[in-house]
Structures are given as C-alpha cells and as structure tokens.
Amino acid sequence: MKKQKTILITNDDGINTRGLNKLIAIAKDYGKVVVVAPDQARSGQSHAVSVAIPLYLTKIRTEENFEEYICSGTPVDAIKLGEQIVLRENPDLILSGINHGSNASVNVIYSGTMAAAREASIDGIPGIGFSLLDYAPDANFDEAEKYIRHIIEEVLQNGLPPNVALNVNIPAVAEKDLKGIKVCHQSQGRWEEMMEERKDEKGNIFYWLTGTFKDMEEDDNGDIKRLEQNYITITPVQIDITAYRHIPELKNRFDTL
Numbered sequence: 001m002k003k004q005k006t007i008l009i010t011n012d013d014g015i016n017t018r019g020l021n022k023l024i025a026i027a028k029d030y031g032k033v034v035v036v037a038p039d040q041a042r043s044g045q046s047h048a049v050s051v052a053i054p055l056y057l058t059k060i061r062t063e064e065n066f067e068e069y070i071c072s073g074t075p076v077d078a079i080k081l082g083e084q085i086v087l088r089e090n091p092d093l094i095l096s097g098i099n100h101g102s103n104a105s106v107n108v109i110y111s112g113t114m115a116a117a118r119e120a121s122i123d124g125i126p127g128i129g130f131s132l133l134d135y136a137p138d139a140n141f142d143e144a145e146k147y148i149r150h151i152i153e154e155v156l157q158n159g160l161p162p163n164v165a166l167n168v169n170i171p172a173v174a175e176k177d178l179k180g181i182k183v184c185h186q187s188q189g190r191w192e193e194m195m196e197e198r199k200d201e202k203g204n205i206f207y208w209l210t211g212t213f214k215d216m217e218e219d220d221n222g223d224i225k226r227l228e229q230n231y232i233t234i235t236p237v238q239i240d241i242t243a244y245r246h247i248p249e250l251k252n253r254f255d256t257l
Helices: 018-030 075-087 112-122 145-158 223-228 244-254
Strands: 006-010 032-038 057-063 066-071 093-100 127-132 164-170 180-183 189-199 205-215 231-238
Touching (some): 006 075, 018 066, 018 127, 018 145, 145 164, 145 180
Parallel strands (some): 006 032, 032 066, 093 127, 127 164, 180 231
Antiparallel strands (some): 164 231
16 A cells, blocks of 8 residues: 655744644644644745754644644754654655745745755755745735745655755735746845834834845846746755855865975
C-alpha cells in the first residue's frame, strides 16, 4: 500500500492568518498535514534561529490526518521543531505561507516565509513558499487556488532539483485577470529606506523603518515585471549564494602562491 504523504506547514505572519488557513485547507487534500507556526508575526526574520532562548511548543488542535502547533520561535525554528520533535522524521513536502505581501526580488532575503522553504532544501525536502501581493489581514486568497494546487501537485509528483526551493508570488487580482505561471529569475531591486523618528505616549523617542521599493531590473523575465503583467511567478532559489562568475577575477586579485 502506498504511504500517505506528509506535509509540514508554517508561515511568518503567525498562527491566526487567512493565508495560513487557506494553505492548510488546500494541503489537506494531499495527505496528512502538520502545522507548526509562530505564535505571533515573525515577518522579516529571514533565516534566524533561536540559540540563546528556550523554545516552547504547544499543540492546539488534533483531527484525523491533521495536527496544529504553535511555537515561540521563528519560521525556521518551526520547521526544525516540526521535523525533529513533532514528526521525528522528514515530511514529503514543506509549505510556507501563504504570506500576506510580496516576497519577490530582494524581499526573498528578508523573508521568514522563504527562509522556511530554504530550510527545507537544506534538509533535502521539497519546499515551496507562497506569497500574495496583498498585505491586508482580510486579503482574498481564493483567486489563485487552482494555480496553488497545480504547483503543489507537480512538486509532490516530481519533486524538485536537489537543494532548490520555489519562491511563488501571486498578483492580488481576480482569477480572470491572472495570465498563468511564469518561471523567472529574481529581479534586481532594493529598498530605499528611512528611519523615521517618532515618540511614544510617554515622549520617549523611538525609530520606525520605512521605505519604498525600487525595481532596477531591465530584463522582462524578472519576477517584478512578470507580476506587474499579472503572471504568478516561480523563482527557484538555493542556499549556495556564491558569485561564481566573479571568482576568476577575484582569484587574480587575492590568491597567493
């Protein structure tokens, strides 16, 4: 008899979000689902792990083929707890999201959602991070459901290349306006940031990070431009961030005999 698939799910927006609940509802159709999610929003945590503080793990729900836990750590902590404590083995697939807001371009570096998917690739498990380009708490995640299902089914059936995870970003438009899926590269871009000085109710000064995103990509097959064209984008990402094409030049400059 064929072994039932096990899917581990987390996010970085916290346990009580529409995006996470939508991903759970979809994933339940494909096997046993185990959720380990942060107890509060952990956006922008990137690949942070908790090494100097204790981690707490609490089961909050159990049903047939479904378990849900909250943890006190980051999304990557959640994946480690899910694999090592809850399942005590590797799942068949790790899903992260659905994130409220874009993780395209340089956002993938800061993203806790995508860090969880990259952690999956480190452990030799297919990992997918899903993000919708809508930050609203009541964002509509229904319009792209058939595409999300297609991506999950394809990865469950055929896997992913070794050490590769998928960064999936979805335009916040009606299903009729979605043009389909494009596999593309990460766009060149950056945040033009500013630390705003503010005061709390007691008059104490604090600082709040704000900024605007600047797209610097000229290639039409970058994820930002494809999203603007109403395509769902899939960007394959990997842990190895070596700038291979610059090695020969730098060897000439720095290598010693």
